[in-house]
Amino acid sequence: MNDIKQLLNEATRSVEAVPSAEVVEADVRRGRAALARARRRRTIRNSVIGMAATFALVGGSITVGGLGDSDRAAVPSDPRAGSSEATAKEPGTATGVRLVAYTGKQPDGFIVDRVPEGWFIQGSRAYSLTIAPEGDTSHPDGFVGKLVVMLLSRTGPQELPKNGEPVKVGDQDGVVVHQDASDTLTYRDGEGHIVQVQAWKTLGWTNDRLAGFAEGVQVTAHAKQGVG
Amino acid sequence: MKQDSREEQFRTYVTRNRGPLLRTATLLASGDSHRAEDLVQTVLLRMYVAWPRIRHETRDAYARRTLVNAHLDERRRPHLRHERTHAELPDVVVEDAAPTDTETAVFRALAELPPRMRAAVVLRHLYDVSVSDTADALGCSEGTVKSQTARGLAQLRAALPELAGDGSDHPTGRAADVVKETAHE
Secondary structure, three states: OOOHHHHHHHHOOOOOOOOOHHHHHHHHHHHHHHHHHHHHHHHHHHHHHHHHHHHHHHHOOEOOOOOOHHHOOOEOOOOOOOHHHHHHHOOOOOOOOOEEEOOOOOOOOEEEOEEEOOEEEEEEOOOEEEEEEOOOOOOOOOOOOOEEEEEOOOOOOOOOOOOOEEEEEOOEEEEEEEOOOEEEEEEEOOOOOEEEEEEEHHHOOOHHHHHHHHHOEEEOOOOOOOOO | OHHHHHHHHHHHHHHHHHHHHHHHHHHHOOOOHHHHHHHHHHHHHHHHHHHHHOOHHHHHHHHHHHHHHHHHHHHHOHHHHOOOOOOOOOOOOOOOOOOOHHHHHHHHHHHOOOHHHHHHHHHHHHOOOOHHHHHHHHOOOHHHHHHHHHHHHHHHHHHOHHHOOOOOOOOOOOHHHHHHHHOOO
Protein backbone atom coordinates (compact mmCIF):
# COMPACT_ATOMS: atom_id res chain seq x y z
CA MET A 1 0.00 0.00 0.00
CA ASN A 2 1.26 3.47 -0.84
CA ASP A 3 1.96 5.83 1.99
CA ILE A 4 2.49 9.54 1.74
CA LYS A 5 6.26 9.30 1.80
CA GLN A 6 6.28 6.76 -0.98
CA LEU A 7 3.97 8.90 -3.09
CA LEU A 8 6.06 12.02 -2.55
CA ASN A 9 9.15 10.06 -3.47
CA GLU A 10 7.53 8.71 -6.61
CA ALA A 11 6.39 12.17 -7.63
CA THR A 12 9.94 13.49 -7.47
CA ARG A 13 11.74 10.46 -8.85
CA SER A 14 12.68 12.30 -12.02
CA VAL A 15 14.53 15.00 -10.09
CA GLU A 16 18.26 14.47 -10.43
CA ALA A 17 19.70 13.11 -7.18
CA VAL A 18 23.19 14.37 -7.94
CA PRO A 19 23.64 17.57 -9.91
CA SER A 20 26.03 17.74 -12.81
CA ALA A 21 29.32 19.57 -12.40
CA GLU A 22 27.97 22.25 -14.73
CA VAL A 23 24.98 22.90 -12.48
CA VAL A 24 27.17 23.05 -9.37
CA GLU A 25 29.56 25.49 -11.02
CA ALA A 26 26.62 27.66 -12.05
CA ASP A 27 25.53 27.79 -8.40
CA VAL A 28 29.03 28.75 -7.32
CA ARG A 29 29.18 31.42 -10.00
CA ARG A 30 25.85 32.92 -8.94
CA GLY A 31 26.90 32.84 -5.31
CA ARG A 32 30.17 34.56 -6.08
CA ALA A 33 28.39 37.27 -8.06
CA ALA A 34 25.84 37.77 -5.26
CA LEU A 35 28.61 38.08 -2.70
CA ALA A 36 30.39 40.67 -4.84
CA ARG A 37 27.14 42.62 -5.17
CA ALA A 38 26.56 42.46 -1.42
CA ARG A 39 30.07 43.72 -0.74
CA ARG A 40 29.71 46.54 -3.23
CA ARG A 41 26.42 47.58 -1.63
CA ARG A 42 27.99 47.50 1.82
CA THR A 43 30.97 49.56 0.68
CA ILE A 44 28.77 52.15 -0.98
CA ARG A 45 26.48 52.29 2.05
CA ASN A 46 29.40 52.73 4.41
CA SER A 47 30.87 55.43 2.20
CA VAL A 48 27.59 57.30 2.06
CA ILE A 49 27.03 56.96 5.79
CA GLY A 50 30.62 57.96 6.51
CA MET A 51 30.42 60.99 4.26
CA ALA A 52 27.07 61.99 5.71
CA ALA A 53 28.45 61.61 9.21
CA THR A 54 31.55 63.60 8.37
CA PHE A 55 29.49 66.40 6.92
CA ALA A 56 27.13 66.26 9.90
CA LEU A 57 29.99 66.35 12.31
CA VAL A 58 31.68 69.31 10.67
CA GLY A 59 28.81 71.54 11.74
CA GLY A 60 29.04 70.58 15.38
CA SER A 61 32.55 69.27 15.45
CA ILE A 62 35.20 69.93 17.96
CA THR A 63 38.26 70.86 16.00
CA VAL A 64 41.81 71.14 17.05
CA GLY A 65 42.81 74.78 17.06
CA GLY A 66 45.91 75.91 15.25
CA LEU A 67 46.22 72.82 13.13
CA GLY A 68 46.07 72.48 9.39
CA ASP A 69 43.32 70.48 7.75
CA SER A 70 45.45 67.42 7.44
CA ASP A 71 46.02 67.24 11.16
CA ARG A 72 42.54 68.20 12.21
CA ALA A 73 40.66 65.63 14.22
CA ALA A 74 36.89 65.66 14.24
CA VAL A 75 35.20 64.35 17.32
CA PRO A 76 31.48 63.71 17.30
CA SER A 77 29.56 66.17 19.41
CA ASP A 78 26.59 63.85 18.95
CA PRO A 79 27.65 60.25 18.55
CA ARG A 80 24.20 59.37 17.30
CA ALA A 81 24.75 61.19 14.04
CA GLY A 82 23.69 58.86 11.23
CA SER A 83 23.03 56.15 13.73
CA SER A 84 19.63 55.03 12.67
CA GLU A 85 20.87 54.08 9.24
CA ALA A 86 23.93 52.33 10.55
CA THR A 87 22.31 50.37 13.32
CA ALA A 88 19.28 49.42 11.33
CA LYS A 89 21.18 47.83 8.52
CA GLU A 90 24.38 46.51 9.96
CA PRO A 91 24.00 43.01 11.37
CA GLY A 92 24.99 42.52 14.98
CA THR A 93 25.81 39.26 16.68
CA ALA A 94 24.98 37.91 20.08
CA THR A 95 28.59 37.72 21.14
CA GLY A 96 29.97 40.59 19.11
CA VAL A 97 32.99 40.81 16.86
CA ARG A 98 35.96 38.92 18.28
CA LEU A 99 39.25 40.55 19.11
CA VAL A 100 42.32 39.21 17.35
CA ALA A 101 46.01 40.06 17.66
CA TYR A 102 47.09 43.03 15.59
CA THR A 103 50.26 42.22 13.68
CA GLY A 104 50.48 45.15 11.28
CA LYS A 105 52.50 48.35 11.47
CA GLN A 106 51.75 50.19 14.69
CA PRO A 107 50.34 53.69 14.45
CA ASP A 108 52.06 56.74 15.94
CA GLY A 109 49.75 58.13 18.57
CA PHE A 110 48.32 54.92 19.95
CA ILE A 111 49.60 51.35 19.92
CA VAL A 112 47.10 48.52 19.91
CA ASP A 113 47.57 44.87 20.82
CA ARG A 114 44.31 43.65 19.38
CA VAL A 115 41.71 44.72 16.85
CA PRO A 116 38.24 43.41 15.97
CA GLU A 117 38.47 40.44 13.64
CA GLY A 118 38.19 41.57 10.02
CA TRP A 119 38.83 45.22 10.88
CA PHE A 120 41.83 47.34 9.98
CA ILE A 121 43.52 50.51 11.11
CA GLN A 122 42.01 53.06 8.79
CA GLY A 123 43.49 56.25 10.13
CA SER A 124 46.12 57.17 12.66
CA ARG A 125 47.28 60.53 13.89
CA ALA A 126 48.31 62.19 17.10
CA TYR A 127 44.70 62.99 17.97
CA SER A 128 42.85 59.80 17.11
CA LEU A 129 43.11 56.27 15.92
CA THR A 130 40.32 54.97 13.67
CA ILE A 131 39.69 51.26 13.18
CA ALA A 132 37.13 50.27 10.58
CA PRO A 133 35.61 47.09 9.16
CA GLU A 134 37.20 45.59 6.09
CA GLY A 135 35.92 47.24 2.92
CA ASP A 136 35.09 50.54 4.58
CA THR A 137 36.38 53.28 2.30
CA SER A 138 34.95 56.26 4.11
CA HIS A 139 37.08 59.06 5.50
CA PRO A 140 38.92 58.17 8.73
CA ASP A 141 37.43 61.21 10.38
CA GLY A 142 33.94 59.81 9.96
CA PHE A 143 33.41 57.64 13.02
CA VAL A 144 30.07 56.05 12.18
CA GLY A 145 30.32 52.27 12.25
CA LYS A 146 33.90 52.34 13.57
CA LEU A 147 36.07 52.01 16.63
CA VAL A 148 37.93 55.15 17.65
CA VAL A 149 40.60 55.83 20.27
CA MET A 150 41.49 59.32 21.45
CA LEU A 151 42.49 61.24 24.52
CA LEU A 152 39.89 63.15 26.48
CA SER A 153 39.54 66.66 25.15
CA ARG A 154 41.69 69.32 26.81
CA THR A 155 38.68 71.52 27.36
CA GLY A 156 36.20 70.40 29.93
CA PRO A 157 36.75 68.59 33.22
CA GLN A 158 39.64 66.14 33.25
CA GLU A 159 37.70 63.39 34.95
CA LEU A 160 35.69 60.32 34.19
CA PRO A 161 31.99 60.77 33.35
CA LYS A 162 29.67 60.45 36.31
CA ASN A 163 26.70 59.04 34.46
CA GLY A 164 28.03 55.73 33.13
CA GLU A 165 28.64 52.15 34.14
CA PRO A 166 31.89 51.51 36.00
CA VAL A 167 34.33 49.02 34.48
CA LYS A 168 37.93 48.04 35.08
CA VAL A 169 40.54 48.40 32.37
CA GLY A 170 43.27 46.26 33.81
CA ASP A 171 43.39 47.62 37.34
CA GLN A 172 42.42 51.13 36.29
CA ASP A 173 38.98 52.69 36.64
CA GLY A 174 36.82 53.34 33.65
CA VAL A 175 33.25 54.29 32.82
CA VAL A 176 31.13 53.21 29.87
CA VAL A 177 28.45 55.58 28.65
CA HIS A 178 25.88 54.06 26.31
CA GLN A 179 24.42 56.17 23.56
CA ASP A 180 21.88 55.08 20.97
CA ALA A 181 24.39 54.08 18.35
CA SER A 182 27.69 53.80 20.18
CA ASP A 183 29.30 53.10 23.52
CA THR A 184 32.09 55.26 24.87
CA LEU A 185 34.57 53.98 27.39
CA THR A 186 36.54 56.64 29.26
CA TYR A 187 39.34 55.41 31.50
CA ARG A 188 42.61 56.33 33.13
CA ASP A 189 45.58 54.50 31.69
CA GLY A 190 47.74 54.76 34.81
CA GLU A 191 50.22 57.10 33.11
CA GLY A 192 48.34 60.32 33.51
CA HIS A 193 46.13 60.06 30.42
CA ILE A 194 42.40 59.85 30.23
CA VAL A 195 41.61 57.77 27.17
CA GLN A 196 38.32 57.47 25.32
CA VAL A 197 37.32 54.53 23.15
CA GLN A 198 34.16 54.93 21.11
CA ALA A 199 32.77 51.64 19.77
CA TRP A 200 29.88 51.60 17.36
CA LYS A 201 27.15 49.23 18.44
CA THR A 202 27.52 47.23 15.23
CA LEU A 203 30.48 45.59 16.98
CA GLY A 204 28.00 44.07 19.40
CA TRP A 205 30.44 44.48 22.26
CA THR A 206 29.79 44.15 25.94
CA ASN A 207 31.43 46.48 28.45
CA ASP A 208 33.96 43.76 29.22
CA ARG A 209 34.98 43.30 25.63
CA LEU A 210 35.29 47.04 25.20
CA ALA A 211 37.49 47.14 28.29
CA GLY A 212 39.43 44.15 26.95
CA PHE A 213 40.23 46.08 23.80
CA ALA A 214 41.25 49.13 25.86
CA GLU A 215 43.64 47.02 27.91
CA GLY A 216 45.68 46.53 24.76
CA VAL A 217 45.89 50.25 23.96
CA GLN A 218 49.06 52.16 24.77
CA VAL A 219 49.23 55.91 24.52
CA THR A 220 52.54 57.00 23.01
CA ALA A 221 54.40 60.24 23.57
CA HIS A 222 53.08 61.45 20.20
CA ALA A 223 49.45 61.33 21.26
CA LYS A 224 47.79 64.71 21.77
CA GLN A 225 44.57 65.85 23.33
CA GLY A 226 42.04 67.49 21.11
CA VAL A 227 40.32 70.73 21.92
CA GLY A 228 36.65 71.30 22.28
CA MET B 1 42.40 31.73 0.77
CA LYS B 2 39.17 32.32 2.68
CA GLN B 3 37.30 32.62 -0.60
CA ASP B 4 38.77 29.32 -1.84
CA SER B 5 37.70 27.63 1.37
CA ARG B 6 34.18 29.04 1.07
CA GLU B 7 33.90 27.95 -2.55
CA GLU B 8 35.24 24.49 -1.91
CA GLN B 9 32.95 23.86 1.04
CA PHE B 10 29.99 25.31 -0.83
CA ARG B 11 30.72 23.19 -3.90
CA THR B 12 30.80 20.05 -1.76
CA TYR B 13 27.56 21.04 -0.04
CA VAL B 14 25.79 21.72 -3.33
CA THR B 15 26.96 18.43 -4.84
CA ARG B 16 25.56 16.50 -1.90
CA ASN B 17 22.43 18.45 -1.13
CA ARG B 18 21.14 20.05 -4.31
CA GLY B 19 19.19 16.93 -5.28
CA PRO B 20 17.21 16.69 -2.02
CA LEU B 21 16.67 20.46 -2.01
CA LEU B 22 15.31 20.37 -5.56
CA ARG B 23 13.00 17.49 -4.69
CA THR B 24 11.62 19.41 -1.73
CA ALA B 25 11.29 22.55 -3.83
CA THR B 26 9.50 20.60 -6.56
CA LEU B 27 6.90 19.46 -4.06
CA LEU B 28 6.58 22.94 -2.55
CA ALA B 29 6.07 24.27 -6.06
CA SER B 30 3.48 21.55 -6.76
CA GLY B 31 5.51 20.13 -9.60
CA ASP B 32 6.46 23.41 -11.29
CA SER B 33 10.05 22.52 -12.11
CA HIS B 34 11.00 26.02 -13.22
CA ARG B 35 9.76 27.54 -9.99
CA ALA B 36 11.44 24.78 -8.02
CA GLU B 37 14.73 25.57 -9.73
CA ASP B 38 14.24 29.27 -8.92
CA LEU B 39 13.66 28.43 -5.28
CA VAL B 40 16.77 26.28 -5.05
CA GLN B 41 18.91 28.87 -6.74
CA THR B 42 17.60 31.47 -4.32
CA VAL B 43 18.45 29.25 -1.36
CA LEU B 44 21.95 28.44 -2.57
CA LEU B 45 22.70 32.04 -3.46
CA ARG B 46 21.72 33.19 0.04
CA MET B 47 23.72 30.39 1.58
CA TYR B 48 26.83 31.33 -0.36
CA VAL B 49 26.64 34.94 0.81
CA ALA B 50 26.01 33.90 4.42
CA TRP B 51 28.34 30.88 4.34
CA PRO B 52 30.83 31.94 7.06
CA ARG B 53 27.95 32.66 9.43
CA ILE B 54 26.27 29.29 8.96
CA ARG B 55 27.56 26.66 11.34
CA HIS B 56 28.35 23.33 9.72
CA GLU B 57 25.88 21.43 11.86
CA THR B 58 23.01 23.81 11.07
CA ARG B 59 23.44 24.05 7.31
CA ASP B 60 20.56 21.71 6.50
CA ALA B 61 18.24 23.53 8.89
CA TYR B 62 19.33 26.86 7.39
CA ALA B 63 18.66 25.54 3.90
CA ARG B 64 15.21 24.27 4.87
CA ARG B 65 14.30 27.53 6.55
CA THR B 66 15.50 29.59 3.60
CA LEU B 67 13.70 27.35 1.14
CA VAL B 68 10.41 27.59 3.01
CA ASN B 69 10.81 31.34 3.40
CA ALA B 70 11.50 31.74 -0.30
CA HIS B 71 8.49 29.57 -1.08
CA LEU B 72 6.19 31.54 1.21
CA ASP B 73 7.62 34.92 0.21
CA GLU B 74 7.10 34.16 -3.43
CA ARG B 75 3.53 33.14 -2.84
CA ARG B 76 2.93 36.41 -1.03
CA ARG B 77 4.29 38.39 -3.94
CA PRO B 78 2.53 37.13 -7.03
CA HIS B 79 3.89 39.97 -9.15
CA LEU B 80 7.28 38.30 -8.96
CA ARG B 81 5.90 35.39 -10.90
CA HIS B 82 5.37 37.51 -13.96
CA GLU B 83 7.75 36.87 -16.80
CA ARG B 84 10.76 39.13 -16.77
CA THR B 85 13.36 39.75 -19.40
CA HIS B 86 17.03 39.15 -18.73
CA ALA B 87 20.15 40.32 -20.48
CA GLU B 88 21.72 36.89 -20.24
CA LEU B 89 20.43 33.47 -21.11
CA PRO B 90 19.89 31.01 -18.26
CA ASP B 91 22.85 28.82 -17.36
CA VAL B 92 21.07 25.56 -18.01
CA VAL B 93 18.13 24.74 -20.21
CA VAL B 94 15.75 22.29 -18.55
CA GLU B 95 13.48 20.09 -20.59
CA ASP B 96 10.45 18.73 -18.81
CA ALA B 97 9.54 15.11 -19.34
CA ALA B 98 5.85 14.22 -19.50
CA PRO B 99 4.61 13.66 -15.92
CA THR B 100 3.44 10.23 -14.87
CA ASP B 101 -0.07 9.67 -13.56
CA THR B 102 1.24 9.54 -10.00
CA GLU B 103 3.14 12.79 -10.42
CA THR B 104 0.12 14.50 -11.90
CA ALA B 105 -2.15 13.30 -9.11
CA VAL B 106 0.25 14.15 -6.28
CA PHE B 107 1.15 17.57 -7.62
CA ARG B 108 -2.49 18.40 -8.24
CA ALA B 109 -3.37 17.37 -4.70
CA LEU B 110 -0.44 19.35 -3.25
CA ALA B 111 -1.46 22.41 -5.25
CA GLU B 112 -4.78 22.38 -3.44
CA LEU B 113 -3.06 22.82 -0.08
CA PRO B 114 -2.23 26.32 1.20
CA PRO B 115 1.54 26.97 0.88
CA ARG B 116 2.31 26.72 4.59
CA MET B 117 0.31 23.53 5.01
CA ARG B 118 2.03 22.05 1.98
CA ALA B 119 5.42 22.90 3.43
CA ALA B 120 4.52 21.25 6.73
CA VAL B 121 3.42 18.05 5.03
CA VAL B 122 6.46 17.90 2.76
CA LEU B 123 9.02 18.53 5.48
CA ARG B 124 7.42 16.12 7.92
CA HIS B 125 6.71 13.30 5.50
CA LEU B 126 9.37 13.42 2.81
CA TYR B 127 12.38 13.81 5.07
CA ASP B 128 10.96 12.90 8.47
CA VAL B 129 11.94 16.34 9.74
CA SER B 130 10.94 16.58 13.40
CA VAL B 131 8.00 18.70 14.53
CA SER B 132 10.44 21.01 16.27
CA ASP B 133 12.66 21.49 13.21
CA THR B 134 9.64 21.91 10.96
CA ALA B 135 8.31 24.59 13.31
CA ASP B 136 11.70 26.30 13.12
CA ALA B 137 11.68 26.18 9.32
CA LEU B 138 8.14 27.51 9.13
CA GLY B 139 8.60 30.07 11.87
CA CYS B 140 5.56 28.86 13.80
CA SER B 141 4.73 26.86 16.91
CA GLU B 142 4.95 23.09 17.11
CA GLY B 143 1.20 22.99 17.67
CA THR B 144 0.65 24.77 14.39
CA VAL B 145 2.90 22.29 12.60
CA LYS B 146 0.89 19.41 14.02
CA SER B 147 -2.46 20.87 13.08
CA GLN B 148 -1.29 21.93 9.62
CA THR B 149 0.17 18.51 8.97
CA ALA B 150 -2.95 16.69 10.15
CA ARG B 151 -5.25 18.85 8.03
CA GLY B 152 -2.93 18.61 5.05
CA LEU B 153 -2.90 14.84 5.25
CA ALA B 154 -6.66 14.73 5.52
CA GLN B 155 -6.95 16.78 2.34
CA LEU B 156 -4.39 14.66 0.53
CA ARG B 157 -6.16 11.51 1.60
CA ALA B 158 -9.40 12.85 0.21
CA ALA B 159 -7.73 13.74 -3.08
CA LEU B 160 -5.56 10.63 -3.42
CA PRO B 161 -7.42 7.35 -3.01
CA GLU B 162 -4.09 5.53 -2.72
CA LEU B 163 -3.62 7.14 0.67
CA ALA B 164 -6.96 6.26 2.18
CA GLY B 165 -6.47 4.31 5.39
CA ASP B 166 -2.70 4.08 5.11
CA GLY B 167 -2.11 5.34 8.65
CA SER B 168 0.43 7.88 7.43
CA ASP B 169 -0.52 10.75 9.69
CA HIS B 170 2.94 10.41 11.06
CA PRO B 171 6.16 9.76 9.11
CA THR B 172 6.46 6.40 10.80
CA GLY B 173 2.82 5.61 10.17
CA ARG B 174 2.04 4.89 13.81
CA ALA B 175 -1.57 5.67 14.63
CA ALA B 176 -0.73 6.48 18.24
CA ASP B 177 1.43 9.39 17.08
CA VAL B 178 -1.52 10.94 15.32
CA VAL B 179 -3.14 11.54 18.66
CA LYS B 180 0.10 12.85 20.15
CA GLU B 181 0.65 15.25 17.31
CA THR B 182 -2.78 16.79 17.39
CA ALA B 183 -3.52 16.78 21.09
CA HIS B 184 -1.71 20.02 21.83
CA GLU B 185 -3.25 22.37 19.32
